[in-house]
Amino acid sequence: MGGAMPALIFEGVSHRYAPAGRPALANVDLAVDEGELVLLIGESGSGKSTLLRAALGLVPHFHGGELRGRVRVAGLDTRRHRPGELARHAGLVFQDPEAQVVMSHVMAEAAFGLENLGVAPSEIHPRARAALEMVGAAHLAARTTRTLSGGERQRVAIASVLAMGPRVLLLDEPTSQLDPAAADELIRTLIDLRDRHGIAIVVAEHRTERLFDVADRIVAMRAGAIEVDAAPPLARQALAGMPWLLPRAPAESPPGAEPADPVAMVTHASKRLGSTLALVDVSAAFGRGAVTAVTGPNGAGKTTLALAACGLTDLDSGIATRTGRAGYVAQDPACYLLHDTALEEVEYGLKNLGLAPATRRARAVAELDRFELEWAAAEHPRDLSSGERPTWWCSTSPRAEWTAAASVTWRASSAVWPRAVPGPSS
Amino acid sequence: MKPLPAALVTIAVCTAAIALSNPLFPAAAAIAGGALLAAAGPPRRMYATFAITTGLTVFALEPFVAVQGLTTLWRGPDIPILDTQITTEELAYGAAAGLRIAATALAAGAFVRLADSDLLLRAVARVAPRSAMIASLTTQMLPALERDAAGVLVAARTRAARVSHPATAAHLMGPLVGMSLERAVAVAEAMEARGYAGPSRSAAPGRALTARERVLTGLGASALAIVLAALVTGAGDFRYFDLLDDPWTAAAVAGSSALAVLGAAFAWVARCRP
Numbered sequence: 259m260g261g262a263m264p265a266l267i268f269e270g271v272s273h274r275y276a277p278a279g280r281p282a283l284a285n286v287d288l289a290v291d292e293g294e295l296v297l298l299i300g301e302s303g304s305g306k307s308t309l310l311r312a313a314l315g316l317v318p319h320f321h322g323g324e325l326r327g328r329v330r331v332a333g334l335d336t337r338r339h340r341p342g343e344l345a346r347h348a349g350l351v352f353q354d355p356e357a358q359v360v361m362s363h364v365m366a367e368a369a370f371g372l373e374n375l376g377v378a379p380s381e382i383h384p385r386a387r388a389a390l391e392m393v394g395a396a397h398l399a400a401r402t403t404r405t406l407s408g409g410e411r412q413r414v415a416i417a418s419v420l421a422m423g424p425r426v427l428l429l430d431e432p433t434s435q436l437d438p439a440a441a442d443e444l445i446r447t448l449i450d451l452r453d454r455h456g457i458a459i460v461v462a463e464h465r466t467e468r469l470f471d472v473a474d475r476i477v478a479m480r481a482g483a484i485e486v487d488a489a490p491p492l493a494r495q496a497l498a499g500m501p502w503l504l505p506r507a508p509a510e511s512p513p514g515a516e517p518a519d520p521v522a523m524v525t526h527a528s529k530r531l532g533s534t535l536a537l538v539d540v541s542a543a544f545g546r547g548a549v550t551a552v553t554g555p556n557g558a559g560k561t562t563l564a565l566a567a568c569g570l571t572d573l574d575s576g577i578a579t580r581t582g583r584a585g586y587v588a589q590d591p592a593c594y595l596l597h598d599t600a601l602e603e604v605e606y607g608l609k610n611l612g613l614a615p616a617t618r619r620a621r622a623v624a625e626l627d628r629f630e631l632e633w634a635a636a637e638h639p640r641d642l643s644s645g646e647r648p649t650w651w652c653s654t655s656p657r658a659e660w661t662a663a664a665s666v667t668w669r670a671s672s673a674v675w676p677r678a679v680p681g682p683s684s
Numbered sequence: 685m686k687p688l689p690a691a692l693v694t695i696a697v698c699t700a701a702i703a704l705s706n707p708l709f710p711a712a713a714a715i716a717g718g719a720l721l722a723a724a725g726p727p728r729r730m731y732a733t734f735a736i737t738t739g740l741t742v743f744a745l746e747p748f749v750a751v752q753g754l755t756t757l758w759r760g761p762d763i764p765i766l767d768t769q770i771t772t773e774e775l776a777y778g779a780a781a782g783l784r785i786a787a788t789a790l791a792a793g794a795f796v797r798l799a800d801s802d803l804l805l806r807a808v809a810r811v812a813p814r815s816a817m818i819a820s821l822t823t824q825m826l827p828a829l830e831r832d833a834a835g836v837l838v839a840a841r842t843r844a845a846r847v848s849h850p851a852t853a854a855h856l857m858g859p860l861v862g863m864s865l866e867r868a869v870a871v872a873e874a875m876e877a878r879g880y881a882g883p884s885r886s887a888a889p890g891r892a893l894t895a896r897e898r899v900l901t902g903l904g905a906s907a908l909a910i911v912l913a914a915l916v917t918g919a920g921d922f923r924y925f926d927l928l929d930d931p932w933t934a935a936a937v938a939g940s941s942a943l944a945v946l947g948a949a950f951a952w953v954a955r956c957r958p
Contacts, residue, residue: 357870376884607843
């Protein structure tokens, strides 16, 4: 970039959320030039999200804590400028699309940031519409945000930030809830933003297959520090000792099996969510011992079908029948927690089944052991990695004869997931 | 709908309920508030339950805490703190107070459901950005709370929990409240990340009122005009103590009837598909 100041600079940055806590960032030095795409990888809790928040000044202005070193965005020191001012230059797409929706309508959501920046009124809707088109969400413009699926909400969240035209774009697991086609489209959009508009882009991702080789640099973090900062080929070598951070090869499909013994059947099912038809005359059978993949674009009704098959949602018409107890793994199993430790969550199901305290404690420990998560017994479920959460959640339904899972494989590390679904679950 | 018509009719109902003494006006306001809430989209039950139970509680308590009125209906045993001499005037005052609270709660609930929260947020943000943030959090919290409650319910049911009635669902309240607080922080962070409370602000061009919204604005303005007229002319005046006035004056009957009819008409037009 010919000696021009990088768009984003971290100089010896350390941060602790609490004075006595472990450092979330430890002496981070990082510079991202305009027109550069950086892929940020690392295990859960390695500091990726904190780094992105620090880049927009949310750390420390919003979250507090103790920040050392200096972060500059477009030349502005984040200690002297609040996120509201920095938003003119940098945009952040958060990990959880559910938690970043501000407005009730999609168009208003896409326009929200532009209004905050004081953009001329005549430009607001065209720019919002263009951003929605950029992420394939133009057809959602008239919808209310509460009726969107997880993936649709994520697209709208990305569009809302893109509409603001940031020079530095920060994305925290942006493809986590997108269907494969939408994820590919987003990556193409990011490459286009980098190449044609010279935007500096930092993407924190667990699902690195799409980005690893198109990124300019790979930055791997561990315990708040940068372990590797290199171009993709060199990073691949440097990360040989941490293969779980490298892109995964597609998992081999298990041998196909006819669902001769259906454990769940949905017949002519229809279901309306608000003004949206989630299921329209859907019929499907799910067989014992078989893994059935339900695929489709965001908003196609996959989650609603899974919920219907498990008997967890009422149908407007049609019939859902099942045999045995069903387990259900939500899109992010750590979202809806009832207890503070992984072990207590497992015990909860056993308690509801009427087991005595001593028996259920022993059984819960055994369940965690069965899923190779015995070490996590005292951990808060949110502290488990995104790959471990679905596996752990399976252990919370110990008597489930079959399991429906919504969008789990994208988060599950290949090292964990296939071996961690023992027994008859599918 | 745009906030203007909903705001006009809500102000009319709340003013009638709070500022006009004649019990016919709080009664008419409660009818109008109920009709408006019925016209609003779900969830309505929560608002209706809150309004009715609060109104009934006030009505039940008022005679035991007030020591006024000359027309004794019943005298109970002496109990410290409580007044066990119940008078007609206290009952009438309690009924009016209960209606005031119920009408206000019903109208406020209807306003939240009827007015477009995005347009409302935009309008409030122009004059009071901090209040707008709270308003946004509030409007987002209810749908988010519904989604979270559904998620928590699924999480519990997949693990054999029986949560068919409130008593068995009580243990889920703690996690749900904790989740809501986290959600509020996350939304506030998202707002700040997108430049909220920054140095400058603009607004996307708003659309004009539709024909239906113009009719609703007219109905709301008429209701407000009637209430203000009753306030200015004294048609809504009434004395509860020491003896009750006669509420059935021509002006009060006409004014309260008009308010109830206009409120019901507003609700009917609001329910009609555009």
